[in-house]
Amino acid sequence: MQWFNDFYALIAKTKLAPWLNVLPAQLSHWYKDALHGDFKQWQKVLDHLPKTQTTQVNLQSAVAIGAADELSDGARQRLEVLLKQLMPWRKGPFDIHGLHIDTEWRSDWKWDRVLPHLAPLQHRTVLDVGCGSGYHLWRMRGAGAELVVGIDPSQLFFCQFQAIKHFHPDPAVHLLPIGIDDMPELKSFDTVFSMGVLYHRRSPLDFLQQLKNQLRPGGQLVLETLVVPGDAQTVLVPTDRYAKMRNVWFIPSTAALELWLQRIGFTDVRVVDLNQTSLDEQRATEWMQNESLVDFLDPTDHSKTIEGYPAPLRAVIVATA
Numbered sequence: 001m002q003w004f005n006d007f008y009a010l011i012a013k014t015k016l017a018p019w020l021n022v023l024p025a026q027l028s029h030w031y032k033d034a035l036h037g038d039f040k041q042w043q044k045v046l047d048h049l050p051k052t053q054t055t056q057v058n059l060q061s062a063v064a065i066g067a068a069d070e071l072s073d074g075a076r077q078r079l080e081v082l083l084k085q086l087m088p089w090r091k092g093p094f095d096i097h098g099l100h101i102d103t104e105w106r107s108d109w110k111w112d113r114v115l116p117h118l119a120p121l122q123h124r125t126v127l128d129v130g131c132g133s134g135y136h137l138w139r140m141r142g143a144g145a146e147l148v149v150g151i152d153p154s155q156l157f158f159c160q161f162q163a164i165k166h167f168h169p170d171p172a173v174h175l176l177p178i179g180i181d182d183m184p185e186l187k188s189f190d191t192v193f194s195m196g197v198l199y200h201r202r203s204p205l206d207f208l209q210q211l212k213n214q215l216r217p218g219g220q221l222v223l224e225t226l227v228v229p230g231d232a233q234t235v236l237v238p239t240d241r242y243a244k245m246r247n248v249w250f251i252p253s254t255a256a257l258e259l260w261l262q263r264i265g266f267t268d269v270r271v272v273d274l275n276q277t278s279l280d281e282q283r284a285t286e287w288m289q290n291e292s293l294v295d296f297l298d299p300t301d302h303s304k305t306i307e308g309y310p311a312p313l314r315a316v317i318v319a320t321a
């Protein structure tokens, strides 16, 4: 599997080398399981992507790869048809040789909220747990990270990432299709991000411990998650769905989250941003035509979800391992 061989070679002589004791076997198992149905179709899309000369790459203020005049209009239309076979595109946006992939989320807005609070990423090895299609991996690289590794078990998001990487095969940016439970305790990353994942975990404190287990002592955790108003003992456990999502388990207040992080042993825990998700940040587009935030809110009162819970409010928290 060429996708991963480069990564294995890259980490063989680094502090991530112990990962090689388990990762190749996990990924070859994953590949055998993946090779059916939709995944095969998505592979065909990747195989048909045009080979282009990419002279311009902007990862600092966007994810914009390749100039428009490096692809003919006809080739760009064919590219659009191909990439639309990888819908829904949720996290982005991406610009590929003048083709704008207008994703459901303005993930660039999240990045703008996170970036000012990061320990500078230069020379750092970073991990993004639950990275989706990898939008933020590119922005982390654009902010100077030396090596960027994302993990996300979704096969579709892996294929979307590979489609983008096809046009900018940066050897320092990788997405591995595994979950956090598959990772050994590497205690080596300088920065660990986990954005939009905590509330999907049934055991949130165990998850925070898993994140800590990936950080070197002194490394920075960057956590972004849904929160509710309230004190250190306030945690919302939806009785069924939250904003139509079945897989939301715990939504703490920021004070509760700070307490959880301190109990796990993080220090210098700081809430650095609080943001009510707007209908401009999460919406249906040509590239994601399913329901989106407007359909998840009470139509008569957008301060509530359709189930009557507080509407999505998201916090960014940083902490030191």
Ligand SMILES: C[S@@+](CC[C@H](N)C(=O)[O-])C[C@H]1O[C@@H](n2cnc3c(N)ncnc32)[C@H](O)[C@@H]1O
Binding pocket: 091, 107, 110, 129, 130, 131, 132, 133, 151, 152, 153, 154, 157, 178, 179, 180, 181, 194, 195, 196, 197, 200
């Ligand atoms: C709401 S998305 C967040 C994507 C991105 N981090 C962002 O903030 O825009 C949550 C992601 O977590 C991933 N995920 C779910 N379970 C996971 C696990 N056990 N380990 C790692 N990622 C997981 C999902 O596949 C999904 O892409």
